Amino acid sequence: MSAAPPFVDFKDVWLAYSDELAARNDFAIEDITLSTRDGEFIAIVGPSGCGKSTFMKLATGLKKPTRGSVAIAGQNVTGPLKIVGMAFQAPTLLPWRTTLENVLLPLEIVEPYRSSFKAKREEYAARARKLLATVGLQGYEDKYPWQLSGGMQQRASICRALIHEPKMLLLDEPFGALDAFTREELWNVLRDLWTVQRFNVILVTHDLREAVYLADTVYVMSKRPGRILATRQIDLPRPRDLEITYTEPFTALVLELRERIGSIRKS
């Protein structure tokens, strides 16, 4: 690890969803300690209900840890973090807004864009169009979400998460509902965005190939209560292409992670 301060820094974090649960020692996640370098892409994998989404809520400040501390960019997290963009398995676009208007939504809310939104709308719209073009949504800016395919909606959703140039992108199984081909296409979309912008990424996923393909570091979580069971650096060379997923080192990594998850199931 380099000497630079970590970007995401979880120290002995425990979280129970209520005081009663805490008193009964019923935690959603337990004893999570992890830290990432600035610009690192991490993936969290694990079985259903392992507290991956809880982890996301902690990293964004939507929940406060019951014990331990969470710091992002050197600051203790005490409330919702505005330097974060989020995208989920469901694209959650607003059906009454066009793709462009959906992508602009964060700028209507987050400062400093909010106060200048009316005055600079053209400028922001141009920025959104550019971002949409980089994910291949040129010509769809003025379509409504229900006129787009699932994969296109998810691209738009990722653009919405990135429009305010957040330092951190949180993705909760963003490609889970897509077919295999679209999913792999979007891996590359995400890879390219990240390569250019170097935001921090926390990707929560069930898909081990996805995690190994995209991430610098993969964390394996146990089933509830969620703990980090293993940390695996992925030292596959970048830039990575889809061909790499058919190579021996790649499959060996996937298999290794798969076995760790398998042993969780049995225990």
Add this chain to the structure above:
Amino acid sequence: MAAPTTAERYAPLLLLSAILIVWELLCRGLNVSDYILPSPSSILVALVEYAGPIMTNAWRTFWTTMIGFAISIVVGVALGFLIGSSKFAYSAMYPLMTAFNAVPKAALVPILVVWFGIGAGPAILTAFLISFFPIMVNIATGLATLEPELEDVLRVLGAKRLDVLLKVGLPRSMPYFFASLKVAITLAFVGTTVSEMSASNEGIGQLLLTAGSQSRMPLAFAGLVVIGAMAMAMYELFSYIERHTTAWAHRGQHSS
């Protein structure tokens, strides 16, 4: 759903004509007396013959209903907003509201008469009381069924509750709102008519009662036709507004 074909568009008219023809034929063929069941033609005669008084009474029913309905939109939307955006208000009010909604509104008319006297007051209030509930429930449902992920996305950006309500909750509940208006307007007409039957000297309800007590069945049926036509016209008006303001909720009418 594709745009309705010509056949679909005229289907209601065809059905209505078919019913009227069968009705007319049955009345004539079986020689049914007008005092039992007037034929469509004698109802039409009554409509023309009493056009003056029918118009006066229909106008009265119409504007009382509209005032009651306007009140119920204001109150329904306000209460819907309240219980849809606050869990506490929801749990406090919902059981009471349900109980209130179960009370037959006709039973309230005598009480309203004591408070407001015979006239427009009870009719307006009955129309209001009978029709605000679906509006309230629909607004509340629209607000309460917001996707939690979407709320997270906005909250992380530092959105205030009001931001979430205005940017997402309100537009999202519009289709529910218009759907409820269509139900509520027909209910409002029921409320006004019921109230007029016992607490008014004017209105279609009063006309129905008078005609009935004098056994002038064609006139009574003419009253029913008028009230049905008014409710249907208002229903169509609201579904027209609905189609043109919340087209996004009826996806597929444009393309898919």
